[in-house]
Amino acid sequence: MALDTPQEAAQSGAVPGTVSLRGQFDISADQPLPGYDSPPAMAYACSQTRDLSRHLMALVCDPKLPPRTDVIPALRRIDHGCMVKVLDWGVVDWPLEGRRCPVLIVERPQGQRVFRATDTETKPLPEELVMRLFLQPMAQILAEIQAQGQVHRAIRPDNLFYDDAQRSRILLGECISTPPALTQPVAYETIEAGMAVPAGRGEGTIANDLYAIGATAIALLIGRAPCHDMRDDEIIDSKMQYGSYTALVRRARVSLTMMEVLRGLLHDDPKERWTVDDLNMWISGRRLSPKPPGLPTRAARGFVFMGKEHLTAREVAEGMSRHWDKAAEAIHDGSLDAWLRRSLSDEERTEAVNTAKTVSVVGDDANDRITARVIIALDPFGPVRYRDFRATVEGVGNLFGAFVDDQEARRLFVGVMRGNLLPFLVETRGKPTPEHVRQLTLYDKARSFMDRMGMGYGVERVAYELNPTMPCRSPLFETDFVVAVDELLPAYERLAERGGIGKSRLVDRHIAAFIAARFKGAIGGELRDLENATDENVPLVAAVRLLSAIQDSQPNRSFPALCELAAAQLRPTIQRFHSRRRRRGVEGEMVKVVRAGRLGDLLEVIDNPMALESDQRSFDHAVRLFSRSLHELRQLQYERTNRGRIARDLGAWVASLISGFVGITATLTICIIALL
Amino acid sequence: MADTTKKKGGKAATKGGGPKTGPLIAWVAAPIIGVVFFATILLLTVGMLPTIAAFVVDRYPRKLITKTVGFMNFAGCAPYVMQLWTGSQTVDQVADILGEPTHWLVMYGTAGVGWTIYFLMPPLAAAWLAVSQEMRQKALQGQQQQLIEEWGPEVRSAAGGGTDRPPETDAMLEAAAASAANAEGNAPPPAG
Numbered sequence: 001m002a003l004d005t006p007q008e009a010a011q012s013g014a015v016p017g018t019v020s021l022r023g024q025f026d027i028s029a030d031q032p033l034p035g036y037d038s039p040p041a042m043a044y045a046c047s048q049t050r051d052l053s054r055h056l057m058a059l060v061c062d063p064k065l066p067p068r069t070d071v072i073p074a075l076r077r078i079d080h081g082c083m084v085k086v087l088d089w090g091v092v093d094w095p096l097e098g099r100r101c102p103v104l105i106v107e108r109p110q111g112q113r114v115f116r117a118t119d120t121e122t123k124p125l126p127e128e129l130v131m132r133l134f135l136q137p138m139a140q141i142l143a144e145i146q147a148q149g150q151v152h153r154a155i156r157p158d159n160l161f162y163d164d165a166q167r168s169r170i171l172l173g174e175c176i177s178t179p180p181a182l183t184q185p186v187a188y189e190t191i192e193a194g195m196a197v198p199a200g201r202g203e204g205t206i207a208n209d210l211y212a213i214g215a216t217a218i219a220l221l222i223g224r225a226p227c228h229d230m231r232d233d234e235i236i237d238s239k240m241q242y243g244s245y246t247a248l249v250r251r252a253r254v255s256l257t258m259m260e261v262l263r264g265l266l267h268d269d270p271k272e273r274w275t276v277d278d279l280n281m282w283i284s285g286r287r288l289s290p291k292p293p294g295l296p297t298r299a300a301r302g303f304v305f306m307g308k309e310h311l312t313a314r315e316v317a318e319g320m321s322r323h324w325d326k327a328a329e330a331i332h333d334g335s336l337d338a339w340l341r342r343s344l345s346d347e348e349r350t351e352a353v354n355t356a357k358t359v360s361v362v363g364d365d366a367n368d369r370i371t372a373r374v375i376i377a378l379d380p381f382g383p384v385r386y387r388d389f390r391a392t393v394e395g396v397g398n399l400f401g402a403f404v405d406d407q408e409a410r411r412l413f414v415g416v417m418r419g420n421l422l423p424f425l426v427e428t429r430g431k432p433t434p435e436h437v438r439q440l441t442l443y444d445k446a447r448s449f450m451d452r453m454g455m456g457y458g459v460e461r462v463a464y465e466l467n468p469t470m471p472c473r474s475p476l477f478e479t480d481f482v483v484a485v486d487e488l489l490p491a492y493e494r495l496a497e498r499g500g501i502g503k504s505r506l507v508d509r510h511i512a513a514f515i516a517a518r519f520k521g522a523i524g525g526e527l528r529d530l531e532n533a534t535d536e537n538v539p540l541v542a543a544v545r546l547l548s549a550i551q552d553s554q555p556n557r558s559f560p561a562l563c564e565l566a567a568a569q570l571r572p573t574i575q576r577f578h579s580r581r582r583r584r585g586v587e588g589e590m591v592k593v594v595r596a597g598r599l600g601d602l603l604e605v606i607d608n609p610m611a612l613e614s615d616q617r618s619f620d621h622a623v624r625l626f627s628r629s630l631h632e633l634r635q636l637q638y639e640r641t642n643r644g645r646i647a648r649d650l651g652a653w654v655a656s657l658i659s660g661f662v663g664i665t666a667t668l669t670i671c672i673i674a675l676l
Numbered sequence: 677m678a679d680t681t682k683k684k685g686g687k688a689a690t691k692g693g694g695p696k697t698g699p700l701i702a703w704v705a706a707p708i709i710g711v712v713f714f715a716t717i718l719l720l721t722v723g724m725l726p727t728i729a730a731f732v733v734d735r736y737p738r739k740l741i742t743k744t745v746g747f748m749n750f751a752g753c754a755p756y757v758m759q760l761w762t763g764s765q766t767v768d769q770v771a772d773i774l775g776e777p778t779h780w781l782v783m784y785g786t787a788g789v790g791w792t793i794y795f796l797m798p799p800l801a802a803a804w805l806a807v808s809q810e811m812r813q814k815a816l817q818g819q820q821q822q823l824i825e826e827w828g829p830e831v832r833s834a835a836g837g838g839t840d841r842p843p844e845t846d847a848m849l850e851a852a853a854a855s856a857a858n859a860e861g862n863a864p865p866p867a868g
Binding site (some may be wrong): 520579627640675 | 740744746750831
């Protein structure tokens with residue numbers, strides 16, 4: 001989604017105005033601040049209600065690209081004057097979009113951007129200023145970020161601001177409005193992260209931020225973005241071929257002093273790359289000799305693939321990933337093996353490729369899996385590459401979360417997971433880091449969810465498990481932004497107030513997966529009942545029961561509109577009661593409890609087991625009565641048809657009784673008279 | 677099994693051989709009674725000839741016509757039997773009684789009353805049946821209607837009465853089936 005500007009909104013008829021965030025901040029939707037936009041987030045004037053003198057702005061984020069709200073608490077603890085401070089965040093009804101959007105409230109820098117955009121040129125800064133205004137504060141900020149266990153991942157020239165007109169201070173912009181590294185140009189990313197698609201770069205480590213500081217420093221020194229005239233793939237090829245420092249500096253003149261820090265920060269081996277401490281020591285005056293670029297093993301003769309000569313295993317891996325369908329041929333015809341043995345002479349890589357090929361794979365995607373494994377074997381420190389799915393280990397979940405509704409992305413993600421590519425990648429790298437072990441545990445758990453297809457499971461559940469800040473992607477909440485489970489019922493309430501959900505189900509696959517991932521209560525039974533196909537009433541009741549469980553965990557919150565919506569959804573289940581009188585009674589009670597806004601009360605009325613059982617018993621009795629009356633009617637009809645014969649028999653019988661009575665009476669009377 | 681037979685045989689023996697002594701007593705008593713009450717028997721034989729005729733034409737297994745005519749016929753003969761018993765009880769006295777035509781009128785007239793009762797009752801019974809059947813049908817249909825109002829048409833289908841036709845139709849179909857069966861001699865027994 002691209003957010004609308006006020007002009008576009010005016011054309012579409014939306015009326016901008018002031019939007020309040022929790023009554024503490026007033027956001028002026030009609031006062032955009034394009035100079036402070038942080039694409040895709042857009043900046044608007046903002047004021048704090050209790051302190052109008054503060055210079056603030058609101059960044060309205062793209063709801064499809066969830067902001068990193070989970071890092072806000074940690075970053076708020078960092079009190080450094082050279083970092084734009086994030087004060088608060090929330091979700092507001094944004095009139096320009098006609099939907100709810102996440103909004104960040106940040107301090108507004110007093111000066112302009114250092115670079116208006118990534119591709120603009122500006123006056124180069126002297127080395128002294130780069131060191132004093134940029135490297136020195138950034139090193140301090142990174143130290144604090146590292147102490148908080150976080151990363152910034154948005155360090156680039158166009159995210160730097162002057163804090164005053166005199167340009168005496170540079171501020172580092174915010175890093176929360178988009179997923180990590182999503183908007184970073186390839187030049188500011190390490191080779192590994194640059195090879196991944198932006199959404200799949202993952203959080204990375206502080207080493208990625210240090211690399212970005214190095215690349216940004218070059219931009220400040222030369223007055224333009226490094227490699228500004230090159231495509232992304234050309235930048236990556238250049239970095240692989242010459243090393244990042246050489247590729248980014250190119251023919252620019254850099255002093256030996258700066259060369260030292262830049263080589264250290266832009267070192268392509270993360271283990272050799274400078275740490276925050278190294279940078280701080282350098283700033284405090286300790287000078288080290290410049291580190292050599294540390295280029296990988298080069299082959300004596302290049303491997304020609306798709307008309308291009310590749311000299312390193314990583315280059316071959318990247319070339320194969322770009323021409324996926326042709327890669328399988330090169331893998332199977334033996335040319336790669338021959339090149340690895342004869343030209344590269346890297347026993348470790350040769351062995352890894354052989355291991356990658358020996359796995360037994362069947363199915364349509366067998367070639368894809370072999371290719372992906374060979375690419376991993378050739379470049380174990382690169383991202384996982386599976387056709388167009390290219391992500392770092394920690395970025396796999398982010399990438400899938402960004403494209404969870406795309407069928408092709410789903411197919412590729414399932415391929416990555418079923419092919420066990422991540423464990424193979426970590427295994428090929430050697431000794432796994434604690435972070436990788438944690439990631440693999442997370443993916444293992446996710447895979448167990450992926451293999452179950454019921455409601456609350458499947459790929460949707462995986463997406464929510466791997467992306468804690470991903471909003472619920474249900475079509476019901478298309479115009480809302482629900483990140484936490486306690487925001488779900490208020491969102492339903494708004495939905496119900498807007499006019500309900502038509503014939504849609506109250507809980508769809510996305511909502512079920514969202515609840516299963518975020519809600520800690522015991523809801524296994526409800527999830528199973530959601531897909532009950534034998535009784536159509538069971539899923540309806542289970543959906544409301546699920547929401548009721550959430551409401552029970554939030555005492556003293558009532559949702560009358562949601563209750564009314566739930567009552568409408570549950571209306572067919574009244575048919576479970578056979579008694580018409582009881583049905584009318586239940587409907588009447590539903591109307592009463594809806595006003596109270598508690599879903600549990602509604603369920604007690606409509607899903608009371610004792611009442612249902614009693615009704616069933618009474619119905620069975622009524623059936624028996626009806627059956628008996630049917631039998632009697634049949635008997636009656638038979639008697640009607642044979643009435644003449646029955647009347648004759650009955651008449652004869654009655655006649656014999658009368659005659660007997662009269663005859664005996666008369667005889668006895670005569671006898672008595674005769675004897676007297 | 678053998679024990680049971682033994683027990684049954686033992687029981688019969690202790691009762692004094694009832695089944696065996698009955699016919700013996702009858703064979704002994706009947707000639708004695710026939711001799712002692714010859715005049716009475718003669719009178720009743722002649723006086724109850726209509727009952728004998730009714731017995732001949734009676735097709736009811738329980739001999740209802742015979743009973744109807746017989747009770748009244750006997751009441752008609754009773755005054756003359758008493759006259760005989762208070763008299764000499766001879767054949768001559770029987771001849772005197774039978775020689776009076778009014779006595780014949782009384783004895784045979786009461787038998788005629790019996791026949792009259794027999795012929796009057798069936799039409800009355802038919803009329804009563806018609807009324808009571810109508811009332812029963814209305815009561816049953818009312819009950820069904822109430823059940824359907826409370827429990828819906830599904831109570832009828834659950835009871836096996838079909839889903840989309842009224843009970844009257846069911847009854848008509850049942851009646852037609854019963855008539856067809858009756859024509860073949862397989863009619864179900866009447867109520868009661």
